[in-house]
Amino acid sequence: MAQFMDVHHGMVGITADQLRQAHQADLDIEQDEGVHFVKAWADPQSGMVYCLAEAPSAEAVQRVHERAGHKADEIHPVPLTV
Amino acid sequence: MAQFMDVHHGMVGITADQLRQAHQADLDIEQDEGVHFVKAWADPQSGMVYCLAEAPSAEAVQRVHERAGHKADEIHPVPLTV
Numbered sequence: 001m002a003q004f005m006d007v008h009h010g011m012v013g014i015t016a017d018q019l020r021q022a023h024q025a026d027l028d029i030e031q032d033e034g035v036h037f038v039k040a041w042a043d044p045q046s047g048m049v050y051c052l053a054e055a056p057s058a059e060a061v062q063r064v065h066e067r068a069g070h071k072a073d074e075i076h077p078v079p080l081t082v
Numbered sequence: 083m084a085q086f087m088d089v090h091h092g093m094v095g096i097t098a099d100q101l102r103q104a105h106q107a108d109l110d111i112e113q114d115e116g117v118h119f120v121k122a123w124a125d126p127q128s129g130m131v132y133c134l135a136e137a138p139s140a141e142a143v144q145r146v147h148e149r150a151g152h153k154a155d156e157i158h159p160v161p162l163t164v
Contacts, residue, residue: 005123005132016162023164041087041134041160048158050087050132052123076130078123080098082105 001036001054002079004061006072012047019049025068026051033060052078083118083136084161086143088154094129101131107150108133115142134160 019042026037035055042049051072055061058075065072101124108119117137124131133154137143140157147154 003123005125005130014162016164019162020164040164041085042162043087043158043160044162046158048087048160050160076125076128078125078130078132080096080101080124080126082098082102082122 001056002077003038003081004053004055004058004075005078006051006053006058006061006065006075008049008051008070009073010047011042011049012044014042014044014047014049022049022068022070023051025070026064029067030064033064035060035064037064083138084159085120085163086135086137086140086157087160088133088135088140088143088147088157090131090133090152091155092129093124093131094126096124096126096129096131104131104150104152105133107152108146111149112146115146117142117146119146 040051120134122133
């Protein structure tokens with residue numbers, strides 16, 4: 001399964017609860033697309049959120065995020081990891 | 083220790099070896115700044131590289147990256163994780 005890093009902009013002021021709820025909304029439906037959201041990191045000050053996912057495609061990642069109500073602004077495959 | 087996500091643009095065509103060498107160059111000197119680079123992900127096609135670090139400040143992360151020869155284009159604190 002390939003790994004993807006997606007980025008959300010504009011989440012200024014996001015709280016720990018909001019991040020947890022958004023991540024849970026992804027987890028609740030991710031199986032429909034064969035995706036697994038591994039981890040997410042957020043910066044409430046700049047409004048950047050980064051999500052790491054295992055997925056069959058970037059499109060599958062986006063479909064989950066869209067249905068969960070938070071479309072990603074960028075999705076990049078990250079085939080190299082260290 | 084705070085966590086930071088930094089981003090490098092323009093690394094189009096980066097190979098697994100180059101990513102590993104760049105990461106090792108950070109690891110070799112990170113203790114001078116009290117930084118630890120936890121993980122890095124790269125997309126050779128778009129040239130995006132994401133690095134997760136534990137560090138006392140964004141400036142400390144940047145000093146390590148600069149000395150290692152690969153200044154980051156963005157560094158964001160990521161106080162929220164899920």
